[in-house]
Amino acid sequence: MHRVLISDPLSEDGIRPLLEAEDIETVMNPNLSHEQLLEEIGSAEALIVRSQTQVTREVIEHAPHLKIIGRAGVGVDNIDLDAATENGVIVVNAPDGNTISTAEHTMAMLMSLARNIPQAYHQLQQKRWERKKFVGVELKDKVLGIVGFGRIGREVAQRAKGHRMKVVAFDPFLNEEKAEKAGVTHGTLEEVLKQADFLTVHTPLIDKTKHLINEEAIAMMKTGARILNCARGGIVEENALYEAIQSGKIAGAALDVFEEEPATEHPLLSLPEVIATPHLGASTIEAQENVATDVSYDVLELLRGGTVRNPVNLPSVSSEMMEKLSPYFKLSERLGAFLSKVVEGTLERVNVYYSGDLLEVDTMPLTRIAVKGILKRHIGERVNDVNAFKTASDKGITVNEQKSTQTKGFTNLITVEIETDQEKRSLAGTLLNGLGARIVQFDQYSIDVVPVGHLVVIRHTDQPGAIGRVGSLLAEHEINIATMQVGRTNEGGEAVMVLTVDKPVDGECNEKLAQIEDIKQVQCLTI
Secondary structure (H helix, E strand, O other): OEEEEEOOOOOOOOOHHHHOOOOEEEEEOOOOOHHHHHHHHHHOOEEEEOOOOOEOHHHHHOOOOOOEEEEOOOOOOOEOHHHHHHOOOEEEOOOOOOHHHHHHHHHHHHHHHHHOHHHHHHHHHOOOOOOHHHOOOOOOOOEEEEEOOOHHHHHHHHHHHHOOOEEEEEOOOOOHHHHHHHOOEEOOHHHHHHHOOEEEEOOOOOOOOOOOEOHHHHHHOOOOEEEEEOOOOOOEOHHHHHHHHHHOOEEEEEEOOOOOOOOOOOHHHHOOOEEEOOOOOOOOHHHHHHHHHHHHHHHHHHHOOOOOOOEOOOOOOOHHHHHHHHHHHHHHHHHHHHHHHHOOOOEEEEEEEEEEHHHHOOOHHHHHHHHHHHHHHHHHHHOOOOOHHHHHHHOOOEEEEEEOOOOOOOOEEEEEEEEEOOOEEEEEEEEEOOOEEEEEEEOOEEEEEOOOOEEEEEEEEOOOOHHHHHHHHHHHOOOOEEEEEEEEOOOOOEEEEEEEEOOOOOHHHHHHHHOOOOEEEEEEEEO
16 A cells, blocks of 8 residues: 655645545645655655645655655756755656646736736725726737747637637747747847837746846837736746836736745835736636646656556666766766757757767767757756656657767767757867866867866857957956867868866956957857
């Protein structure tokens, strides 16, 4: 008999697969204190939570029989993933269960914003019959700009088209072909901002999207445009939004999420042009049942020896396989991360080649890690070794793995190649005995770089003085060069310079580097 502990309130219909299973003992005990949870978790093989229960390292280490943690929802901020992985506990979530609810909530907010419905109702409650004050706008023929065209973004687009809106979308994984298939117009972020009458965001909250809609972005928008955020608090910079509404630049906003919640005292709520809800995007009977059902099936499947559909962290790896692969884990991820930060265009294909000692090893886990390193720049912590392939497939990216006998003189070699709609770039790395990981080839250039720290990648023409000018400029900005590698194919031709520096290169220094004679491109990254 497998014991499953449910420590947060869940839909009973959603967990019915567990309740009806003869080999499962389901214990529903919501609202446990931390101390009570430590007592209850000791005999559990599975734990199911929503967002209330904090599954800390202490909790996990008090659960010697725990095999799986199920999060009935998307975010796993309340679960210590590192501790779960270290203790061999698989974490699963339910990424699809609230898609429709969030899309429908976005549309409800969109229409309420367009027609001033909450404000008008508030006046009626005060026994005031105001009509002229609440003249709205039609959705027909308006441009809906969508930033983030994943599952929810696509559902919003379909509903907006039903209102005869024109939809223009931006997403790092969206290209013209995919956009045409979805019946929307593909645009850059700047194009979406400039065209939108209504702007809605549907991205994860990662470093790249933090304050994505800031003062600079809002300045690009039409005067009188409206902004919606039913995704994650922090994607829209709230102070910038407040000032833009106060100045009349933005006509109104609809917000379901805030950077800090609860947000009952937020200054934006004092503005009559703002409508808001207390994070209700996934709060429907159906969504709560869906996420509970999805997690229940994964828990049931794992406890019966099967595989899960929505893993968040690493599965267990045999000690024998771990011994062979673990030295290459960091190298694989760093090759992917490095390449993703210098490649331009929409990702279409990832090729990973192995040679030398890796010919006789199951390298699929390394390919997963390389793909994770590539996707992490765009998606953040939601992508991991387990779901990397599925995430790539969902984004229309083909992943290919090949073995090769061409070692180029190295005992082991991993080459990661990315193809986009604009270019093809490659990066090769190896583990040198006693020296660790090295990048040994960048595109057609031979180099020797440790793939860690703050890096500056410079494409330039191989001319006398180019290296000196770069070094002098960095010195002016008090940036110390730790290492420098230059690769070229022929004298006076194109070359690449890769520098390791002691601190990040700021925007001003980056711009000045790009202005140096013979410099063609400057890219700064941190691995």
